[in-house]
Amino acid sequence: MGLLDFFTKTNTLFFPGCTTYHKNKEGLELYKLIFAKLGIKLLELEKNQCSGIELLEAGYEQEARKQARKNLSIFQENDIKSIITTDPKCYKIFTQDYKEFLPDLNIEVINIWQLILNQLRKKHHLIKNKPMEIITFHDSCYLGRHSNIYDEPRKILEALGYQIEELDNNKEDCFCCGSCGNLPFTNPELANKIAKEKISQVKRIGIKKMIVTSFDNYNLLKKNSENSGVEILELSDVIAKSLDIQKIIYEEEIEGEEKILAETRANMRLKEELKDEDYYDESY
Secondary structure: OOEEEOOOOOOEEEOOOHHHHHHOHHHHHHHHHHHHHHOOOOEEEOOOOOOOHHHHHOOOHHHHHHHHHHHHHHHHHOOOOEEEOOOHHHHHHHHHHHHHHOOOOOOEEEOHHHHHHHHHHHOHHHOOOOOOOEEEEOOOOHHHHHOOOOHHHHHHHHHOOOEEOOOOOOHHHOOOOOOHHHHHHHOHHHHHHHHHHHHHHHHHOOOOEEEEOOHHHHHHHHHHOOOOOOEEEEHHHHHHHHOOOOOOOOOOOOOHHHHHHHHHHHHHHHHHHHOOHHHHOOOO
């Protein structure tokens, strides 16, 4: 498996995760531009690999273990010493489940949110736009309750000039947005209902903008925030705006049936990847 070195020689791999890679290409490219601006040096795999979290949460533990071993082989072949991921669920499986799956794993998983914060503090002159507006913040279940990362994203937002008005239920008590555990696939009606309740919580505190740290959260909440008066933004959007980075738009905004078809195609691509015969090769 080859690597794309989009900065300079390094042994740190950028692992975007399936949602970012397949459904949020613009967000993926935006994070690369942010890393470049902040001087974060990374490598990227030529072909996206799944971390195995979707398989694990769907109950296919053996397949998830096989995918973890496959990834380890790729990491070792390419002399990867550390990993950065912007996907909270990938961060969770790398830092927790891989320790059980791969006892011989000797690769550091870097807290990208702390790293971004450190770089913003070192290179504060790069912050060109400070909005000085009041927003609220949603704690991803994977990043918060699973990984105990609460402060770093908030400190990033404060460094960029935002004032955070906390939701009534926040941090350890944060109300799930409905995107975890494959719920949008297994019970989309319930996932949408939970997401709408999350939007209602934002409206109850009188805030019109909520920042999230996961494209799974972003996709579900944005879809359910239409005509609510609440704007949903992923962390990359606000970092890029403050660093004066322009978002690359690859396609025109699509709505209605075309949007549904586009989302379906993205989901099919993800499912095709999960059907890779390596998952089911008992000799692997």
